[in-house]
Amino acid sequence: MPIDAAQLPELAPEHAAEQLATRMGIELLTITLDEVVGRMPVAGNRQPYGLLHGGANAVLAETLGSTLSALHALPERFPVGLELACTHHRSATEGYVTGTARPVHVGRSTSTTEIVLTDHAGRRVCTAKLTCLHRDTRPLVT
Template sequence: MELAEIMRLNEGRGLGHTLGIELVEATPDRVVMRMEVGERVQQPFGFLHGGASVALAETVASVGGLLGCPPGKAVFGQEINANHLRPKQGGALVATGWPLHRGRTTQVWQIEIAGEDGKLVCVSRCTLAVVDARQ
């Protein structure tokens, strides 16, 4: 799938839109996205909600996975884990992901999420199922 088609499918809708996730760079081998840490992604005490980090990580993996799929194939999140390394209040996050494995039926992506200062906030690994696009 081409990047323009992915962007068109997500334009103005979906969880990424709701969370304010912005695409910075995307190739089949590297995806970079950005997300502001504001009210929509904070827990009640003003810190980044861990679920928002996980959603950001899966969005990175999914875009990269789609870009790396053969024609007629699509990807769906199958498993994701995340280690939250430090709290974050305000500012922005930059998530960078790359494939560790691209197989016929699965892909595995590594995602690092850092603050603008470069300090890691979260690391995640996401397994994607590769399926027929018509499913």
């Protein structure tokens, strides 16, 4: 049975300051079973030539896709990323990159999500596909 966003588990207090999404400036804007939307600033996430770093696109995509998988899998199962593929179509140079994650497949043991990232002008900058494994047990952190 899927859960709603209010039921997402709280971060362990000892890891709250270490969240990559927070460091990257990612904000979640919409969280539903059909769609997770978030954005990330270009500023602070650039590569040496001044463009948005491709790895930053991947972080945004995985954050949005994993959140969507969590909505479908929790609380009985725990999603972990299994495969992420990103195709970078163009460079973002200013403003925010906005991502929209939508489910392609939601099963008991896996889910696959397509994530489309667009720049401040609405142009597609990246298309990503994330597959998550839904584990029976919560991953242990030591």
